[in-house]
Amino acid sequence: MLRKLREDRSFQGAVLISPTLLFMIGLLIIPLLLTLVISFGSRAPDGTVIYGFSFDNYVRLSGVRTECDNGKSLCLDPIYIQILSRSLSLAFNTTVLAILMAYPLAYFIARAPARKRNTFLFLILVPMWTNFIIRVYAWMMLLRTQGVINSVIGWLAGLVGLHFTPFEMLYTQGAVLVGMVYEFLPFMILPIYTSLEKIELSLYEASADLGARPFRTFLRMTLPLSIPGVVAGTILVFVPVMGTFIVSDLLGGRQIVLVGNLIQNQFLIARDPTFGSAASLMLMTLTLIVTYFYTRKFGFGEEIVTA
Amino acid sequence: MNEFCVELRDVVKRFPTPEGSEVFAVDHVTMQIKNGEFFSMLGPSGCGKTTSLRMVAGFEWPTVGEVYIEGEAMGRRPPYLRPVNTVFQSYALFPHMSVAENVAYGLEMEKTPKYEIKRRVGEILEMVKLSGMERRKPRQLSGGQQQRVALARALVKHPKVLLLDEPLGALDLKLRKEMQLELKALQQEVGITFVYVTHDQEEALTMSDRIAVMDHGRVLQIGAPVEIYERPNSRFVADFIGETNFLSGEARAIEEDRVTVYIPSLKDELVGAKAAPVNVGDQVVVSMRPEKIRLASDRALPQNCFSGIVLNTAYIGSDTRVIVDLGGAPLAVWEQNKISTLDPEAYYAPGEQVWVVVLPENALVLQDV
Ligand SMILES: Nc1ncnc2c1ncn2[C@@H]1O[C@H](COP(=O)(O)OP(=O)(O)OP(=O)(O)O)[C@@H](O)[C@H]1O
Ligand SMILES: [Mg+2]
Numbered sequence: 001m002l003r004k005l006r007e008d009r010s011f012q013g014a015v016l017i018s019p020t021l022l023f024m025i026g027l028l029i030i031p032l033l034l035t036l037v038i039s040f041g042s043r044a045p046d047g048t049v050i051y052g053f054s055f056d057n058y059v060r061l062s063g064v065r066t067e068c069d070n071g072k073s074l075c076l077d078p079i080y081i082q083i084l085s086r087s088l089s090l091a092f093n094t095t096v097l098a099i100l101m102a103y104p105l106a107y108f109i110a111r112a113p114a115r116k117r118n119t120f121l122f123l124i125l126v127p128m129w130t131n132f133i134i135r136v137y138a139w140m141m142l143l144r145t146q147g148v149i150n151s152v153i154g155w156l157a158g159l160v161g162l163h164f165t166p167f168e169m170l171y172t173q174g175a176v177l178v179g180m181v182y183e184f185l186p187f188m189i190l191p192i193y194t195s196l197e198k199i200e201l202s203l204y205e206a207s208a209d210l211g212a213r214p215f216r217t218f219l220r221m222t223l224p225l226s227i228p229g230v231v232a233g234t235i236l237v238f239v240p241v242m243g244t245f246i247v248s249d250l251l252g253g254r255q256i257v258l259v260g261n262l263i264q265n266q267f268l269i270a271r272d273p274t275f276g277s278a279a280s281l282m283l284m285t286l287t288l289i290v291t292y293f294y295t296r297k298f299g300f301g302e303e304i305v306t307a
Numbered sequence: 308m309n310e311f312c313v314e315l316r317d318v319v320k321r322f323p324t325p326e327g328s329e330v331f332a333v334d335h336v337t338m339q340i341k342n343g344e345f346f347s348m349l350g351p352s353g354c355g356k357t358t359s360l361r362m363v364a365g366f367e368w369p370t371v372g373e374v375y376i377e378g379e380a381m382g383r384r385p386p387y388l389r390p391v392n393t394v395f396q397s398y399a400l401f402p403h404m405s406v407a408e409n410v411a412y413g414l415e416m417e418k419t420p421k422y423e424i425k426r427r428v429g430e431i432l433e434m435v436k437l438s439g440m441e442r443r444k445p446r447q448l449s450g451g452q453q454q455r456v457a458l459a460r461a462l463v464k465h466p467k468v469l470l471l472d473e474p475l476g477a478l479d480l481k482l483r484k485e486m487q488l489e490l491k492a493l494q495q496e497v498g499i500t501f502v503y504v505t506h507d508q509e510e511a512l513t514m515s516d517r518i519a520v521m522d523h524g525r526v527l528q529i530g531a532p533v534e535i536y537e538r539p540n541s542r543f544v545a546d547f548i549g550e551t552n553f554l555s556g557e558a559r560a561i562e563e564d565r566v567t568v569y570i571p572s573l574k575d576e577l578v579g580a581k582a583a584p585v586n587v588g589d590q591v592v593v594s595m596r597p598e599k600i601r602l603a604s605d606r607a608l609p610q611n612c613f614s615g616i617v618l619n620t621a622y623i624g625s626d627t628r629v630i631v632d633l634g635g636a637p638l639a640v641w642e643q644n645k646i647s648t649l650d651p652e653a654y655y656a657p658g659e660q661v662w663v664v665v666l667p668e669n670a671l672v673l674q675d676v
Contacts, residue, residue, distance in 0.1 A: 200397070202399035205399065206393070206395060208365075208387045209364060210387075210460065211387045212412075213387055216416060225403055
């Protein structure tokens with residue numbers, strides 16, 4: 001056995017990945033298969049699952065309705081499609097905003113003196129010591145009608161003698177977007193920082209030496225070499241934003257329903273696990289498709305250097 | 308046109324250290340590099356070669372003094388506005404670009420027309436023998452090939468001056484020798500001024516028209532290879548370039564360019580050539596190259612002839628390297644093997660009594676600093 005471990009390469013590999021593999025089979029593959037099975041079933045009146053094989057849940061998701069006009073004709077109810085597209089556009093906007101905010105910051109840290117870099121990275125991670133939900137609550141405190149922001153503006157307006165109607169900021173798309181960007185920004189900063197930090201100083205010098213002004217150097221050298229970090233960050237931000245429900249629940253209220261909220265509702269409130277399962281799989285497929293086409297276009301990054 | 312392509316006038320570069328003090332990386336350096344010259348800066352690690360070169364390229368600015376290129380003061384002009392290009396020791400090739408794109412980069416920055424870029428990139432790649440590798444990425448090339456790309460990328464811009472910082476440092480010995488010859492040939496072909504940094508004295512001697520020997524941020528001597536080797540002006544230069552033996556003593560008499568030195572370890576006087584300003588009574592060193600010392604079996608000359616005992620010998624083919632115990636100190640002597648023979652009598656052996664003979668012109672008298 002030990003000897004086999006020493007000599008057999010593929011056995012070594014199998015031993016190394018087996019803990020992860022067991023974990024993944026037990027907690028990911030099997031539950032996924034269960035979800036798939038359940039999604040083809042239907043809901044019993046008491047909220048349990050009647051196993052079967054029907055596409056009803058998927059038809060319902062697509063918005064095609066048979067019960068309109070007393071079941072005589074088909075019609076389209078786009079509510080779920082709307083939820084999906086809202087989730088997609090929110091995830092897209094969050095990712096774009098995160099890139100725009102993370103890139104300059106990551107660049108700044110990467111070009112800072114080595115001693116200071118660790119301090120800056122540390123500062124970025126500090127908020128993560130607080131629980132995710134608590135941080136979202138903090139945003140509620142800031143954004144609500146009687147919240148910190150409105151109070152401060154109101155106080156300032158009072159000083160100059162103006163009348164101030166508080167902004168309605170909480171429970172809007174904007175609030176959800178701000179919350180999402182805030183929560184996931186570090187996941188964009190860190191990979192971009194890593195890829196920028198790897199660029200050797202002599203490459204900047206070579207570029208300047210060959211006649212490139214700083215902005216040309218950025219476009220022709222820095223940006224292309226940091227694409228791997230942007231790609232990694234995009235995946236790390238886009239995928240979880242598609243699935244979270246806490247941020248939209250707390251900052252968006254009833255108004256802003258995302259796929260995550262839909263799924264959560266089906267399991268915990270509507271008590272229809274079959275429809276919830278179908279929606280989960282739908283979300284997963286959609287995320288996979290988007291990520292697939294995205295990485296097809298931009299790669300996972302490393303090809304840029306190796307190809 | 309200005310006579311000097313590059314000129315450093317009394318340049319000082321200080322860097323702050325983490326301990327709060329300052330280091331003089333370059334200390335009052337003046338150098339005048341002529342048009343079309345192959346000029347080397349040679350010196351031990353940390354002597355300020357790279358810093359001097361970087362000030363010409365514009366990556367660093369002098370603390371004091373001024374760098375001139377073609378007679379024009381550079382001041383704080385950034386690298387992208389200077390008519391020089393650099394070959395970096397690490398090559399610094401752009402990893403995401405192909406060979407052709409790397410070489411074209413500098414021309415694109417000048418807004419050279421596309422067809423012209425294509426022609427010039429093709430030409431220069433042919434010159435550095437990289438035709439057919441245009442589409443490879445730097446990582447798909449060997450060290451020597453990467454080195455050529457770095458060279459092509461800088462040369463394609465037809466700079467007034469090409470700066471090279473130990474460009475062969477990462478190559479193995481054989482490739483290094485090959486590239487030395489190629490580089491020299493290339494320099495003569497394109498006629499561009501090369502400023503070359505190295506800590507390898509043999510490399511500097513074979514390639515350069517002139518060499519600046521540096522130590523501790525200062526220039527000790529500037530001259531052609533033959534001057535540097537045959538007429539070093541200081542103990543450091545004599546020691547750093549090639550091999551030599553030193554005997555310490557006191558200058559007793561000076562007569563034109565001959566100095567009589569009393570050598571305490573020999574309890575005898577030695578007549579040498581005055582290679583640096585010395586006065587009677589000065590503590591001096593006499594530098595004698597091992598290939599310029601003769602061994603003899605009897606006293607051949609009335610003066611400059613000292614008796615010693617062979618300590619050991621090493622036969623290396625062209626030479627026999629002999630270490631002689633001379634007044635308690637080892638002295639290296641390289642005897643050329645002029646006669647082809649297997650007779651052991653023809654070679655020196657340990658324990659043998661010999662006479663060491665050195666002609667006055669081969670014994671350079673220098674200040675002992
Ligand atoms: N950016 C810097 N900050 C502080 N000190 C520096 C800096 N660059 C160089 N030095 C110091 O200046 C001195 C000269 O350095 P330089 O790199 O010019 O040496 P060099 O002759 O090129 O040596 P080597 O042959 O090892 O490359 C060294 O003592 C070095 O520590
Ligand atoms: Mg150096």
